[in-house]
Amino acid sequence: MNEFEPLVFIVDDDDSVRKALTRLIQSVNMKVECFTSSEAFLSRPRYEGPCCLVLDIRMPGLSGLDLQEKLAKDKLALPIIFITGHGTIPMSVRAIKAGAVDFLEKPFEDQALLDLIKQALERDRQTRQEYAHQREILERFESLTLREREILSYVVMGKLNKQIALQLGISEKTVKVHRAHVMEKMQAKSLADLVRASRILPIPKV
Amino acid sequence: MNEFEPLVFIVDDDDSVRKALTRLIQSVNMKVECFTSSEAFLSRPRYEGPCCLVLDIRMPGLSGLDLQEKLAKDKLALPIIFITGHGTIPMSVRAIKAGAVDFLEKPFEDQALLDLIKQALERDRQTRQEYAHQREILERFESLTLREREILSYVVMGKLNKQIALQLGISEKTVKVHRAHVMEKMQAKSLADLVRASRILPIPKV
DNA sequence: ATCCCTATACGACTAAGGTCCAATAGTATC
DNA sequence: GATACTATTGGACCTTAGTCGTATAGGGAT
Numbered sequence: 220m221n222e223f224e225p226l227v228f229i230v231d232d233d234d235s236v237r238k239a240l241t242r243l244i245q246s247v248n249m250k251v252e253c254f255t256s257s258e259a260f261l262s263r264p265r266y267e268g269p270c271c272l273v274l275d276i277r278m279p280g281l282s283g284l285d286l287q288e289k290l291a292k293d294k295l296a297l298p299i300i301f302i303t304g305h306g307t308i309p310m311s312v313r314a315i316k317a318g319a320v321d322f323l324e325k326p327f328e329d330q331a332l333l334d335l336i337k338q339a340l341e342r343d344r345q346t347r348q349e350y351a352h353q354r355e356i357l358e359r360f361e362s363l364t365l366r367e368r369e370i371l372s373y374v375v376m377g378k379l380n381k382q383i384a385l386q387l388g389i390s391e392k393t394v395k396v397h398r399a400h401v402m403e404k405m406q407a408k409s410l411a412d413l414v415r416a417s418r419i420l421p422i423p424k425v
Numbered sequence: 426m427n428e429f430e431p432l433v434f435i436v437d438d439d440d441s442v443r444k445a446l447t448r449l450i451q452s453v454n455m456k457v458e459c460f461t462s463s464e465a466f467l468s469r470p471r472y473e474g475p476c477c478l479v480l481d482i483r484m485p486g487l488s489g490l491d492l493q494e495k496l497a498k499d500k501l502a503l504p505i506i507f508i509t510g511h512g513t514i515p516m517s518v519r520a521i522k523a524g525a526v527d528f529l530e531k532p533f534e535d536q537a538l539l540d541l542i543k544q545a546l547e548r549d550r551q552t553r554q555e556y557a558h559q560r561e562i563l564e565r566f567e568s569l570t571l572r573e574r575e576i577l578s579y580v581v582m583g584k585l586n587k588q589i590a591l592q593l594g595i596s597e598k599t600v601k602v603h604r605a606h607v608m609e610k611m612q613a614k615s616l617a618d619l620v621r622a623s624r625i626l627p628i629p630k631v
Numbered sequence: 632a633t634c635c636c637t638a639t640a641c642g643a644c645t646a647a648g649g650t651c652c653a654a655t656a657g658t659a660t661c
Numbered sequence: 662g663a664t665a666c667t668a669t670t671g672g673a674c675c676t677t678a679g680t681c682g683t684a685t686a687g688g689g690a691t
Contacts (some may be wrong), residue, residue, distance in 0.1 A: 289662095308517045308528060310516050312517050316521055316527075322523075324514055364666090365667095366667075366669095375617050376498075376615075376619070377614060377617035378615075379647070380648070381646090390669080390671085391647095392669090392670060392671065393668075395650090396669080398649085408583060409582075409584075409648070410583065410616055411581050411620045412583055415620060426632075487683095492691090570636085570637060571637095572637075572638065573637095585676090585677070585678090586677070587677080596641085597677095598642090599638070599639055599640060601678070602640090603638085604679090605679070633691085635688100635691100636684085636690100637686100637687085638688105639685080640683100641682105642680085642682090642683095643682095645678100645680075645681100646677100647677100647678070648677070649675085650676095652671100653670100653672090654669100655689100656662095656667100658688080659665080660664080660666095661663085
C-alpha cells in the first residue's frame with residue numbers, strides 16, 4: 220500500500236547545524252533532505268509519504284514562522300518541529316498555536332529531537348490516512364451530476380422521496396433513479412453510510 | 426435562555442496583581458472573582474455560565490500548569506490565559522499544547538489581555554453550547570433500554586430489520602417495535618437524524 | 632398482590648424504498 | 662452529424678419500514 224519511507228526535512232541556514240542534524244537522523248536509519256532556506260524548501264515538489272520538518276526560526280529571507288504560515292494553507296500541512304537558538308515566548312506561542320509539534324531551544328538532547336520526530340511522523344501518517352479517506356469520498360461526490368448532488372442533500376436531510384419530488388417539481392420515480400445513482404456512485408451500502416459520508420461534503424445540511 | 430453573565434477568574438498569589446487585574450476587567454464591566462491559590466480555585470463550585478481563567482504560573486502549592494492539568498480532566502474545561510513574570514519557553518509550549526488560549530509575559534498591554542479574555546469567553550460559549558447539545562443526546566440515549574441500545578447500534582450500522590432479527594434471534598416484528606421506540610426516545614425524525622446523533626454515542630459502530 | 636416497565640410476538644395494513652426494463656429529449660463532445 | 666452523458670418519466674413488482682391494535686411473560690417496585 221505505502222511504498223514511501225519516512226523522510227525528515229531540515230531547513231536551517233547554518234551549515235554545521237544541518238550537518239549535525241543529518242548525522243543524528245541518519246544514525247537511526249531515516250532519510251533526510253536539507254534546505255538552506257524557506258524558499259528552497261517551498262520549491263521542492265511535495266513528498267507523498269510520511270514526513271516532517273525540522274525548522275529553524277531565524278533565517279535570512281522567509282523566517283521559520285512565515286514558512287509555517289505558508290505551509291498551513293495546505294490541508295496536508297506537514298508537522299513541524301521548531302529549533303532555535305534565540306527563541307522567545309511569543310514565538311513559541313505562535314508556533315504551537317499554529318500547530319507545531321514542539322519548539323526546541325538549542326542546545327537540546329539528541330534523543331528529545333528524535334522522539335519528537337517520531338511523534339511528528341506518526342501524526343503525519345494519521346493526517347495522511349484521514350486525508351486520503353476524505354479525498355476518496357470527495358472524489359466520489361465529484362462524480363455526481365448536479366441533480367444527483369441536489370438529491371443527495373435532500374436525502375441526508377431525511378426528506379422522503381415524495382417530498383423531494385414535490386420540492387423539485389419532478390416525479391417520485393425520477394427521484395428514486397437519482398437516489399439509486401447516488402448510492403452507487405458514493406459506494407454507500409446503506410443510508411447510514413451515506414449520511415456518515417455526507418458529513419465532509421459541501422452540501423446544504425439544513 | 427442564558428441567564429449567566431460572563432465571569433473572569435483570577436488565580437494569582439500576588440495581591441497587587443489581583444487588584445490591578447480586577448480593576449482592569451471591571452473597567453470593561455465584567456465580573457471578576459479572585460483566588461490566591463490553585464487549591465482555593467479548585468474548591469469553588471463550578472460556574473455554569475461563560476467564564477475563563479487568568480492564571481499565574483508560579484505560585485506556592487499547585488502551580489498554574491498543574492492546575493491546568495487538573496482542570497483538563499473535565500470535559501468542560503474553561504479556557505485559560507496564562508500570565509507570568511518569569512516564564513520559560515518550555516512552560517509556554519506545555520501550556521499552549523494543553524489548550525491554553527495564550528501565554529502572556531508581564532508586563533503586557535492591558536488591551537492585549539482584554540482581547541484574549543474576550544476570545545476566551547467566546548471559546549467557552551462555543552464549548553458550552555456544543556457540550557449542552559451532546560448532553561441532550563446522551564441523556565436521550567441513557568433513557569433507552571439495553572435492548573433498544575442494541576437495536577440502535579445495528580440500525581446505524583445500516584442493518585436491515587430482518588438481519589437484526591436474525592442476529593438477535595428475535596422476530597422482525599419485535600425489532601420494528603424497538604426501532605420505533607428508539608426513534609421516539611432519541612427524538613429522531615428520520616434515520617439520517619439518528620445516524621448523525623449516533624456519532625457521539627458509546628455504541629459499537631462496526 | 633398489584634402495577635409498571637421491558638421484551639417478546641402476531642396480524643393486517645399502509646407507506647416507502649429499491650429494482651428491472653424501456654423510452655424520450657437536451658447537451659456536450661468528438 | 663454521430664455518440665455519449667444527463668435528466669426525465671413510466672409501469673410492474675418486490676422488499677422494507679412504519680403503524681394500529683392486541684397479547685403474554687418476567688422483573689422490580691410499591
